[in-house]
Amino acid sequence: MSDQGVISTAELQVRKPGKDKPELHGFGEVRPEELFAAAPWRTFRWHLGQAHYSGTYWSATEASHVIYESRLELSRVLYADFDPRCTRIIAQPFHMTAHVDGAKRRHIPDYLLLTESGPMVVDVKPAHKLSDDKVAFSFAWSRIVIESRGWRYEVWSEPPVAQLENIRFLAGYRRGWLFDPEILAALDRADLHRVTLAEAFASAPQFDARLVRASVFHQLWTGRLATDLDRPLGSEHVLRRVP
Numbered sequence: 001m002s003d004q005g006v007i008s009t010a011e012l013q014v015r016k017p018g019k020d021k022p023e024l025h026g027f028g029e030v031r032p033e034e035l036f037a038a039a040p041w042r043t044f045r046w047h048l049g050q051a052h053y054s055g056t057y058w059s060a061t062e063a064s065h066v067i068y069e070s071r072l073e074l075s076r077v078l079y080a081d082f083d084p085r086c087t088r089i090i091a092q093p094f095h096m097t098a099h100v101d102g103a104k105r106r107h108i109p110d111y112l113l114l115t116e117s118g119p120m121v122v123d124v125k126p127a128h129k130l131s132d133d134k135v136a137f138s139f140a141w142s143r144i145v146i147e148s149r150g151w152r153y154e155v156w157s158e159p160p161v162a163q164l165e166n167i168r169f170l171a172g173y174r175r176g177w178l179f180d181p182e183i184l185a186a187l188d189r190a191d192l193h194r195v196t197l198a199e200a201f202a203s204a205p206q207f208d209a210r211l212v213r214a215s216v217f218h219q220l221w222t223g224r225l226a227t228d229l230d231r232p233l234g235s236e237h238v239l240r241r242v243p
Contacts, residue, residue: 003144009099010145015039027096027145032119040067041092041108057081059089060174060221067091073110073124075164076156080113080122081174082167084223088114093121100141107142120152127157166229173217183207183215192225198235200225 010027017039025034056065057074059081066089068074080086093112098105111122123142129135139155146153173179186204195203201213219225226240227233 003148006098006100006141006144007148010096010148011098012094012096013041014094015041022095027098028149032114035093035112035119036088036090036114038090038093038112040090041095043067058175060176061086061089069110070124072126072158075159076111076122076124078164078167078171079159080111081171082221083115085116086113088112096142096145098141098145105138105141107138109142109146115152118151119149120154121146122154122156124156130155130157160230162231163229166233169233170217170221173214173221176218176222179215179218180207180211183211184219187212187215187219188224192239193241195239196235197227197233197237197239200239201235 007028011024012027012030013022013024014030014034015022015038017037023034053071053074054067054069055074056067057077058064059066059077061081066077068077068091077089077091080089090112092108092110094109096107096109109121110124113120113122121142123139125135125139130139143153183204186207187200190200190203192200192203197216200216201209204212216225220227220239223242226242227237
């Protein structure tokens with residue numbers, strides 16, 4: 001596989017909202033803004049007996065729905081939505097082709113993220129499938145093309161179970177407009193650095209305890225507070241105030 005040959009022949013097609021015909025670009029020529037305005041290359045399908053669970057997830061990052069074609073893809077979207085360094089999440093952003101080893105190859109990445117360090121293209125695949133020769137080949141030439149732009153490329157598999165469950169739980173508190181600004185301001189004024197979750201829940205006694213508890217979880221979701229997510233959340237978890 002010649003890296004230069006792959007890069008020089010790489011093209012992509014982008015679907016724009018409201019347009020039937022996709023736009024064709026050389027991979028090295030397309031502007032990132034065009035990709036972040038793209039519609040998903042395909043929409044998910046439902047059929048009896050299908051192996052994957054497709055659906056839509058309301059993303060706080062996008063303030064809109066993002067599609068996924070499997071529960072593993074949904075997990076990756078949750079992580080992106082939880083990451084304050086990620087500011088855009090685009091599903092199936094483009095259809096990419098390149099001539100590799102004498103044949104025209106095709107690939108549709110699962111996600112395009114905009115991060116602090118620039119665009120990142122993500123493919124989601126269960127770990128047990130990564131050793132498949134066809135999968136490895138497809139990801140290898142895709143990496144060559146994507147990294148030629150200075151973008152990051154990630155192949156993402158199953159995350160740690162406890163971490164995923166914690167993030168999934170905190171996602172229930174992602175809708176910022178549901179939280180009382182006065183309670184959030186009171187939590188900001190409170191000294192919650194190095195206190196336990198239980199102590200944080202009791203830090204604003206002038207408000208309904210249930211609303212304070214929910215607001216603490218919202219601040220964990222937004223990144224104003226942080227804690228160890230590698231074990232199931234409990235009242236003894238120690239918080240950190242994030243600058």
